[in-house]
Amino acid sequence: MPQLKYEQIAESLRARISDGEFGPGDLLPSGRDLCEQWSVSRATVIKAMDVLRGDGLVVARQGSGFTVVEAPVARPAGRRASGSSRISGGSPFRRLGVPGKEVPSARVAEALGLESGAMALRRDRLMLLDDGTPLSLVTAWFPEEVADACPRLSQKGPIAEGTTHYVARTTGRSPVRGIDLTSVRLATGSEAGHLGLTEPAAVAVVLHVASDSTGRALVCEEGVTPAHLWELTDSYPMGGSRTE
Structure with a gap:
């Protein structure tokens, strides 16, 4: 269109x-x-x-x-329904390390549809609260075919327009379906360090996968949020006054 x-x-x-x-x-x-x-x-x-x-x-x-904008914002992993703006739920963030290709976990590889041992590009960001303390640690994984077509993904700094727009503009592949899977576990040592937690510490983990119109994954994001900062509220209509 x-x-x-x-x-x-x-x-x-x-x-x-x-x-x-x-x-x-x-x-x-x-x-x-x-x-x-x-x-x-x-x-x-x-x-x-x-x-x-x-x-x-x-x-x-x-x-x-x-x-x-002088201080771009980003969103935690997940909750990317059609029509939602980038600033809806967005927070300041800080890039961690330098993006690089590595073999993701079996969970992420399965979500991306990768073969065993296949590489993906990893980008880490630390979402921050208004007072500058950690909110959520988000690791984004891009299949090699997407990463190779979008060289800015390999740069350390933030992408002003956001990775979703950049990938869509560069590859012509836009996300049309998102799947979010939420689970709870204990933070790893590295996660606890980034989030300022004392181990053992419970965290909520949102695994978000965005796919294009052909069903191929564009990105898999794993967002790790301390249990005391994570909540989910749903508001929805309920039918009539009948009870069952």
Whole structure:
């Protein structure tokens, strides 16, 4: 399906930010300039900016327009329903180590559909609370075919537009199905160290897998959150007043 005009504008700006043309804190082209460049109304430009703002990529500055965020946010693993924005549930984060290829655990390999011994690209991030203390440790695993097609995944720093948009824009493969599996176990020594926990410590683990329209996995994220910081609330309609 062809992109609508506002989607094209948002995608163009997203690519320019990702390519480094606009860095953190930089002012984006004015609404008037974008209207002229794309031959669209101001309402269309505003809609495009709303998309980028929903992704946590830009912020509005009163009297000056839109600027690239200086402190990007990310979400914990899972809960990526269609229509949810990147800033919904997003938190500041810190990258850990340098991304690299290694053999994932059997659980992750199965989730990605990898053969035994196959490599995947690993990226770690530590989600933070507002006071800077650890919230969740998230390890993202990308199949080699995705990692090789998306070289920015191997860089240490954050990807301004977010990995989901970057992978979709680069490979043409968008996530259409997500599966989240939640379990509880004790933290490993490494996990406890990153999360500031005293062992033994219980943690909730969310295994999130995003797949494209062909059913091939794009990424598997394993999010580890201290038990005292993890909760899940569901709100849903219930039928009538009848009881059974």
